Amino acid sequence: MLRENRKLFFHQTAPWLVLEIIERHPxxxxxxxxxxxxTSFEEPDKFVVEEKLIEASIGLRQSIALAREWLENEVVxxxxxxx
Numbered sequence: 001m002l003r004e005n006r007k008l009f010f011h012q013t014a015p016w017l018v019l020e021i022i023e024r025h026p027x028x029x030x031x032x033x034x035x036x037x038x039t040s041f042e043e044p045d046k047f048v049v050e051e052k053l054i055e056a057s058i059g060l061r062q063s064i065a066l067a068r069e070w071l072e073n074e075v076v077x078x079x080x081x082x083x
Contacts, residue, residue, distance in 0.1 A: 004045075020049070 016034035021027070030050040038046055 018047075 016037060018032040018034060020030045020032050022030055031053070032050065033048045033053065034046065035048070036046050041047060
């Protein structure tokens with residue numbers, strides 16, 4: 001599911017944003033990204049809730065950090081071999 005959410009958000013246009021009212025007193029809201037123009041939320045594969053978007057963002061940040069660390073180590077190893 002997380003992979004599909006990433007593909008939607010980074011490779012396709014997410015056409016509809018919805019404000020979900022989670023609680024009224026005190027007011028607490030969330031963002032929902034719809035993959036289609038929906039009239040109900042009976043098909044969970046047709047929308048992504050804010051929590052899943054945050055998970056995808058965290059996963060992307062962690063992946064970037066790990067990739068950068070690996071690349072830096074490869075440069076250091078390459079320079080060490082060359083000298």
